[in-house]
Amino acid sequence: MLEIINLKTTVNDKSILNGVNLKIKSGEVHAIMGPNGSGKSTLANVLSGKPGYDISGQILFDGENLNNVSIEERAQKGIFLAFQYPLEIPGVNTNNFLKTSLNSIRKSRGEKELDTLTFLKLVKEKSSELGIDEKFLSRQLNVGFSGGEKKKNEILQMKLLEPKLAVLDETDSGLDIDALRIVADGVNSSKTENNAFLIITHYQRLLDYIKPDFVHVLSKGKIIKTGNSELGQQLEKSGYTNL
Amino acid sequence: MNQNLEFNIDNIKNISLQERQSREESLKLFSEEGFPNKRLEEWKFTDFKKILENNFDRIESGRIMSGETQVKQIEDFKHNFVILSNGILKSSNFNYEDKNKIKIKEYLNNNFKRSKSLNPLINLNDALFEGGYSLEVSSNYKFDKPLVVYNYFSDNLKNKIINNKNSIILADYAHLELIEINSDISKNNFIQNNYTDIEIGQNSSFKNYNVQGCKSKGFYYKFVKSSLKKKSNYENYIFSSGLKFNKIEEDVDINGEEANCKIQSALFLNLDSHQEIKTKINHLKPNCSSYQKIKNVLNKNCKSAFQGKIFVKDIAQKTDAYQLSKALILNDTSEFSAKPELEIYADDVKCSHGSTSGSISQDSIYYLMTRGINKKNAIELLTKAFLNEVISNIKSVEIKKFIEKNLDRQIYEH
Numbered sequence: 001m002l003e004i005i006n007l008k009t010t011v012n013d014k015s016i017l018n019g020v021n022l023k024i025k026s027g028e029v030h031a032i033m034g035p036n037g038s039g040k041s042t043l044a045n046v047l048s049g050k051p052g053y054d055i056s057g058q059i060l061f062d063g064e065n066l067n068n069v070s071i072e073e074r075a076q077k078g079i080f081l082a083f084q085y086p087l088e089i090p091g092v093n094t095n096n097f098l099k100t101s102l103n104s105i106r107k108s109r110g111e112k113e114l115d116t117l118t119f120l121k122l123v124k125e126k127s128s129e130l131g132i133d134e135k136f137l138s139r140q141l142n143v144g145f146s147g148g149e150k151k152k153n154e155i156l157q158m159k160l161l162e163p164k165l166a167v168l169d170e171t172d173s174g175l176d177i178d179a180l181r182i183v184a185d186g187v188n189s190s191k192t193e194n195n196a197f198l199i200i201t202h203y204q205r206l207l208d209y210i211k212p213d214f215v216h217v218l219s220k221g222k223i224i225k226t227g228n229s230e231l232g233q234q235l236e237k238s239g240y241t242n243l
Numbered sequence: 244m245n246q247n248l249e250f251n252i253d254n255i256k257n258i259s260l261q262e263r264q265s266r267e268e269s270l271k272l273f274s275e276e277g278f279p280n281k282r283l284e285e286w287k288f289t290d291f292k293k294i295l296e297n298n299f300d301r302i303e304s305g306r307i308m309s310g311e312t313q314v315k316q317i318e319d320f321k322h323n324f325v326i327l328s329n330g331i332l333k334s335s336n337f338n339y340e341d342k343n344k345i346k347i348k349e350y351l352n353n354n355f356k357r358s359k360s361l362n363p364l365i366n367l368n369d370a371l372f373e374g375g376y377s378l379e380v381s382s383n384y385k386f387d388k389p390l391v392v393y394n395y396f397s398d399n400l401k402n403k404i405i406n407n408k409n410s411i412i413l414a415d416y417a418h419l420e421l422i423e424i425n426s427d428i429s430k431n432n433f434i435q436n437n438y439t440d441i442e443i444g445q446n447s448s449f450k451n452y453n454v455q456g457c458k459s460k461g462f463y464y465k466f467v468k469s470s471l472k473k474k475s476n477y478e479n480y481i482f483s484s485g486l487k488f489n490k491i492e493e494d495v496d497i498n499g500e501e502a503n504c505k506i507q508s509a510l511f512l513n514l515d516s517h518q519e520i521k522t523k524i525n526h527l528k529p530n531c532s533s534y535q536k537i538k539n540v541l542n543k544n545c546k547s548a549f550q551g552k553i554f555v556k557d558i559a560q561k562t563d564a565y566q567l568s569k570a571l572i573l574n575d576t577s578e579f580s581a582k583p584e585l586e587i588y589a590d591d592v593k594c595s596h597g598s599t600s601g602s603i604s605q606d607s608i609y610y611l612m613t614r615g616i617n618k619k620n621a622i623e624l625l626t627k628a629f630l631n632e633v634i635s636n637i638k639s640v641e642i643k644k645f646i647e648k649n650l651d652r653q654i655y656e657h
Contacts, residue, residue, distance in 0.1 A: 072612045087610045091627070
């Protein structure tokens with residue numbers, strides 16, 4: 001599904017990714033761990049198409065080179081990024097945003113746009129699975145939400161949009177244990193043979209709930225080690241310095 | 244510059260000798276200075292004289308018959324209505340109300356002896372005005388449905404200036420919501436110069452919404468003088484986008500204790516439109532509040548200005564006055580100017596003012612795009628969000644819907 005070949009990025013002449021190679025197939029869960037400043041979030045941003053990076057190398061999604069594909073088209077093709085710091089957007093009603101987003105994506109897939117009633121029914125169902133109070137949905141997008149509520153909102157968007165590849169950028173940071181479980185359940189219940197997950201995290205904790213097929217260690221802009229879920233547990237004990 | 248001004252008092256019918264003299268005096272005062280330019284502090288950001296010279300070879304006054312008025316009434320909510328055609332009161336309908344409690348008639352000047360203004364456009368209005376309406380609401384009468392004033396202009400107004408006056412008087416314990424909708428079918432440039440007097444009685448409340456119904460060739464100037472008695476409420480909303488030139492001046496005297504005044508505006512400006520709002524809120528009695536929030540979105544090639552002054556008299560202790568103007572500039576061909584002013588002579592007051600202008604947040608656009616929303620739609624969503632802060636303050640659900648629809652039309656059809 002996703003193939004990253006020798007990906008290098010620089011921002012203002014500072015190089016961040018120094019030749020990342022990664023292959024993700026449908027049905028797989030990959031985790032990327034690594035110390036601060038190793039380039040984890042940059043990798044997530046570059047996958048989403050965020051502007052401001054000089055890029056060389058290739059990102060292939062379902063065989064198509066994404067280099068010239070715009071941000072919204074990537075989303076429409078099925079790439080989803082759960083933000084490390086979801087933005088607060090005053091004045092934008094959460095439900096209205098969710099509906100606009102979902103219908104943009106449905107439209108691009110050639111599906112019928114949902115009317116308000118059908119949409120509300122769907123969002124009600126998905127949000128109750130995540131324990132999100134419906135009242136949040138009539139509030140302004142992320143404004144005044146707690147850290148945990150913002151992260152749950154990201155997972156709600158993921159569940160609504162049903163992406164092929166979901167990239168979760170430190171979705172676990174700032175979550176209490178209950179919220180962590182809810183988020184993990186949200187991911188586990190979304191897993192199918194046709195989609196895949198790339199989970200970026202600092203801690204093994206999340207991986208206790210979402211079992212990855214592969215764990216990669218990113219350091220200084222390169223993947224320096226790849227293993228199975230035991231690698232995560234090992235890192236938790238020994239840290240990155242011994243690698 | 245060879246601009247011909249043909250301003251003629253002789254054609255105005257049914258006026259006393261005294262009134263004629265007063266009008267002539269006003270016209271003389273106007274003629275000394277002519278149309279305002281940047282030398283006047285009130286016109287700091289705009290040379291109105293020049294704008295008119297660039298758009299009119301000549302300007303002439305005089306009553307214009309409109310023939311059949313083609314006013315398309317709104318169907319969004321049930322309402323009473325008043326129709327003005329080229330500034331003249333044409334018809335009115337108060338079917339939802341107790342007609343004994345409402346007086347509506349053609350405006351008649353009974354105050355022409357008042358001292359002369361320093362404002363050239365008010366002098367011009369005093370000299371040349373013809374018609375307009377005067378509305379009186381009896382005490383304890385609360386309107387059941389809103390009143391819509393259709394301010395219609397016909398297609399034969401080439402080079403015309405229309406001067407008229409309106410007067411709205413609410414006695415004590417009265418309530419009225421008034422929506423003023425400008426619309427015209429003119430293919431040529433014309434000028435509308437309006438003076439409106441508002442008196443709000445004790446414990447009364449008056450809400451006024453200014454809406455521009457269509458694109459227009461009109462150059463609009465409106466001066467609103469309002470006076471608030473004890474415990475009264477005045478709310479004014481300005482949504483009049485889409486004009487080549489529009490300036491609204493609000494001069495509010497808070498003359499009674501515990502009275503409140505709110506002026507709010509949400510504007511989406513585009514191609515060659517020019518919009519100015521100038522306010523002066525005079526806190527003359529203690530324990531009153533005023534609130535001003537002006538939000539402008541400027542797309543391509545447009546200009547907007549806000550001059551807001553809060554004046555607090557020495558006896559007006561415990562005044563709570565707030566003023567904020569924010570501009571979102573979508574294109575660097577546009578220009579926003581602001582001049583907030585405070586003049587305070589009392590020592591126990593809370594007054595604040597602020598003004599910001601900036602471009603749209605790139606991070607917000609990026610976030611929305613990662614959710615499959617294209618850039619154009621993301622900008623529209625954020626534009627609406629910016630203006631929504633004012634729209635959401637409208638309490639009446641049906642009026643809010645109507646205003647939103649009108650704004651959507653401006654945002655999505657540019």
